[in-house]
Amino acid sequence: MPERIRVNVLFFASYSDLAGRESAEVIVGSPATAGDVVRQARAMFPGAERIPERPLVALNQTHSKLAAPVADGDELALLPPMAGG
Amino acid sequence: MAFLVRRPIDERALVQRVAAPDRGGIACFLGTVRNHHANREVRRLSYSAYEPMAEAECRRLLDEAASRWPAAIALEHRLGDLAIGDVAVAVVAAAAHREAAFEACRYVMDQLKHRVPIWKREHYADGTVAWVDPTGAQALNAPAEVSHG
Numbered sequence: 059m060p061e062r063i064r065v066n067v068l069f070f071a072s073y074s075d076l077a078g079r080e081s082a083e084v085i086v087g088s089p090a091t092a093g094d095v096v097r098q099a100r101a102m103f104p105g106a107e108r109i110p111e112r113p114l115v116a117l118n119q120t121h122s123k124l125a126a127p128v129a130d131g132d133e134l135a136l137l138p139p140m141a142g143g
Numbered sequence: 144m145a146f147l148v149r150r151p152i153d154e155r156a157l158v159q160r161v162a163a164p165d166r167g168g169i170a171c172f173l174g175t176v177r178n179h180h181a182n183r184e185v186r187r188l189s190y191s192a193y194e195p196m197a198e199a200e201c202r203r204l205l206d207e208a209a210s211r212w213p214a215a216i217a218l219e220h221r222l223g224d225l226a227i228g229d230v231a232v233a234v235v236a237a238a239a240h241r242e243a244a245f246e247a248c249r250y251v252m253d254q255l256k257h258r259v260p261i262w263k264r265e266h267y268a269d270g271t272v273a274w275v276d277p278t279g280a281q282a283l284n285a286p287a288e289v290s291h292g
Contacts, residue, residue: 068193070191070193070260070262071191071262071264071274072262072274072276075274116193116196116260119193119195119196119199120196120199121200121258135193135196135260137193137260138262138274138276139276139277139278140256140257140258140259140260140261140262140277141256141261141262141263141274141275141276141277142190142192142197142220142232142255142256142259142261142262142263143174143220143231143232143252143255143256143261
């Protein structure tokens with residue numbers, strides 16, 4: 059297992075506006091959870107700290123808990139409240 | 144078959160997709176673009192999605208519904224810019240009898256709103272835009288000049 063975990067973080071809708079980007083590579087130490095990646099991502103960009111501390115997240119395109127462990131190469135999406143329909 | 148489309152939704156085509164001689168009840172729900180929200184006049188809106196996950200989540204919830212009710216179900220959600228009155232989402236459920244059709248249709252629509260990663264941005268008559276937050280947790284208004292991306 060690598061000591062550092064690279065996660066591709068995706069920002070959508072209002073969170074994309076706040077972070078000023080649609081994606082970012084976030085590097086965290088191993089082991090790490092989705093919540094650790096969120097904490098790091100919120101601190102990386104001006105404005106991103108306005109993303110909620112505990113947003114909805116999807117890990118590799120499936121709804122996930124913030125306590126879920128992440129692995130190198132994972133995709134973690136930060137999801138604002140959904141508004142389909 | 145894709146659940147997300149960037150062209151007008153043809154609800155009659157969805158009905159034809161699920162209709163069958165042994166299915167005597169067909170329930171159809173259409174969600175259309177409303178001209179007001181929270182006492183503000185809405186001119187148009189735009190839908191966006193986390194597309195690969197939204198497709199997968201639609202597939203999962205249709206499979207769930209099919210395991211719970213003996214119904215055939217069709218679903219489409221439109222993305223991009225929509226005008227007032229346009230159909231944004233259509234769910235059509237066909238079953239032998241109406242109970243299963245109604246219940247499966249409602250289940251898919253309710254679950255879609257909670258689980259499928261789709262977002263809606265409203266453009267108001269006063270020129271401002273805002274992401275719609277159904278939870279009401281936060282209001283993230285953007286000035287009009289950054290709304291054209």
